[in-house]
Amino acid sequence: MLSLQIATVFFGASVLLGLSPGPDNLFVLMQSATHGRRAGILVVLGLCTGLLGHTAAVALGLAAVVAASAIAFTVLKFVGAAYLLYLAWSAWRAPAAQASGAVLQPQSGSSLYWRGVLMNLSNPKVALFFLAFLPQFVQPQQGPVVWQTIQLGAIFMLATLLTFGAISFFAASIGNWLRQSAQAQTWMNRGSAVLFAGLAVRLAISQR
Numbered sequence: 001m002l003s004l005q006i007a008t009v010f011f012g013a014s015v016l017l018g019l020s021p022g023p024d025n026l027f028v029l030m031q032s033a034t035h036g037r038r039a040g041i042l043v044v045l046g047l048c049t050g051l052l053g054h055t056a057a058v059a060l061g062l063a064a065v066v067a068a069s070a071i072a073f074t075v076l077k078f079v080g081a082a083y084l085l086y087l088a089w090s091a092w093r094a095p096a097a098q099a100s101g102a103v104l105q106p107q108s109g110s111s112l113y114w115r116g117v118l119m120n121l122s123n124p125k126v127a128l129f130f131l132a133f134l135p136q137f138v139q140p141q142q143g144p145v146v147w148q149t150i151q152l153g154a155i156f157m158l159a160t161l162l163t164f165g166a167i168s169f170f171a172a173s174i175g176n177w178l179r180q181s182a183q184a185q186t187w188m189n190r191g192s193a194v195l196f197a198g199l200a201v202r203l204a205i206s207q208r
Contacts, residue, residue, distance in 0.1 A: 001143050002151050010137045014156045018163030023202070024126075025167055027119055030195055031112070032168040033175035034091070039112050040168030046116020047164065048157045053121050054130045055153025059146045077124050081204040087115070088196035091189050125206060 002010075018025065024047055032040025120126060134152045138145050 002137075002148055003139070003142060006137055006139065006142075007151070007155060010152060011155050011159055014159035015163055018160050023123065024120065024160075025164055026195060027116075028164045028167050029171045030191065031115075032171035034189060035112075036175065037168060037172035038109075040172055041165065042109050042112035043116040043119075044161060044164040044168055046113040046118075047120045048116075048161055049113075050117045050120025050126075051130075051153060051157045051160060054127050055134075055150060055156075057127055058130045058134055058153070059149040073124050077203050077206060079122050081200040083118055083122055084196045084200035084203065088193045088200065091196060092193035123203065125203070 028040055028043055028047070031043045130153075134149055134156075137152055138148045142148065
C-alpha cells in the first residue's frame with residue numbers, strides 16, 4: 001500500500017508532467033479547439049484508457065521487453081507514426097463549417113475515444129516513461145510491488161484526467177469562437193495536420 005506522502009508527491013509530479021508541453025496534451029488541445037469540448041473529453045478518456053495498458057505493462061514486466069528489444073520498439077513506433085500521419089491527412093482534408101450556418105456532421109464518440117486510446121498505446125515512449133517513472137515511487141517494504149504499481153498508475157490517470165480535462169475546457173472555449181469563421185476553422189484544421197505530421201516525424205526518429 002502506498003503511503004500518503006508518496007501518493008501526494010507522485011500526484012503533484014504527475015500534474016506537473018501533464019501540464020508540460022508534450023504530444024498527448026497538444027493532441028488534446030488541438031482536438032478540443034477543432035472539434036469542441038465533447039471531442040476533447042472523449043479523447044482524454046481514450047488517452048487515460050491507454051494508460052491502463054501501460055500500467056499493466058509495467059506491472060507485468062512487458063514494458064521491459066519493449067525497452068530491451070530494438071525490434072519491438074521500432075515496430076511500435078512506426079505503427080504510431082503511421083497512425084499520426086493518417087490523422088494529419090484526415091485533418092488536412094477536413095472541410096470547414098460554413099459561417100452561414102451549415103453544420104458539419106460531428107464525429108462519433110467511439111471514434112474520438114478510440115483515437116485517444118490508439119494515440120497513447122501506439123507510442124512506445126509512454127511505455128518507456130512509465131517503466132522509468134513509476135518504479136521510483138515504489139517501496140518494496142510497503143507491500144506487493146505489482147499492487148503499488150497499479151495504484152501509481154491510477155493516480156497518474158487521475159492527474160491526467162484533471163490536467164487534460166482543464167486543457168480541453170479552455171481550448172474548446174477558444175475554438176468555439178474561432179469556429180464561427182470558416183477561414184479560421186480551415187486554419188485550425190491545417191494546424192492540426194501540421195502538428196500530427198510533426199509528432200509522427202518526431203516519433204519515427206525517436207530512439208530508446
